Amino acid sequence: PENTLPAFASGIAVGADWIELDLFLTRDGKLVVTHDRTTGRVGDRNLDVTQSTYAELLAVDVATGFRLATGKTIESCPPQKMPLLEEVLRLVMQQQQTRVSIQPKMDCVSAAVALVKSLKAERWVGFNDGNLELMVQVKQLAPEIPVFWDRGGQTDLVQDLRIAREQGFESLVLHYSGITPEKVRAIKSAGFEVGAWTVNDLALFEKLHREGVQRFYTDTPRQFLEKQATFPAPQ
Secondary structure (H helix, E strand, O other): OOOOHHHHHHHHHHOOOEEEEEEEEOOOOOEEEOOOOEOOOOOOOOOEHHHOOHHHHOOOOOOHHHHHHHOOOOOOOOOOOOOEHHHHHHHHOOOOOOEEEEEEOOOOHHHHHHHHHHOOOHHHEEEEEOOHHHHHHHHHHOOOOOEEEEEOOOOOHHHHHHHHHHHOOOEEEEEHHHOOHHHHHHHHHOOOEEEEEOOOOHHHHHHHHHOOOOEEOOOOHHHHHHHHOOOOOOO
């Protein structure tokens, strides 16, 4: 189930370079990992995350939606609680390959960066989102933490590259629908890593990889890593 500790452990186990999580702040100031502001899509009850305490959110089984969508039993897919950001960071810090990209879904960057620094987790962490204000905050608070700026398929690339250069971002990640070889070359020539979101088709992955895309957001990392292993070695 998405945004749960088993999901993150699975991402680490398959060898993903990064796992991504979504972040909210609860009413009592806890940094919790969940994609939506409300729990109705993934859980067995519908609460507003920002208006609930963490104790209240712990009563929600956030594996419910996944179990229903996949036809799994409660034995094969046990109940899951909404994890704290700290729990995910401590999990990731137990190994050396996989890092975690934090996507803030509200203005909680300062609290997240403070937690990362308190755990000395900077080298395991990056941030990504399309919200420029939030991504600028990351660089203001922790210039050493990489920022992967998410953009749409038809974004103004010239303007985006100027902003990314001014703010010290590391990567531009475009929606796959707008990626062209010319855009890939422009982003790389400007000194940035080029990424694509969200790619779940293997043929599209292979095409974009050939065109020079370096960073892929996907829901199927195991398949992509297996496919990548068959690609010719770079010359």
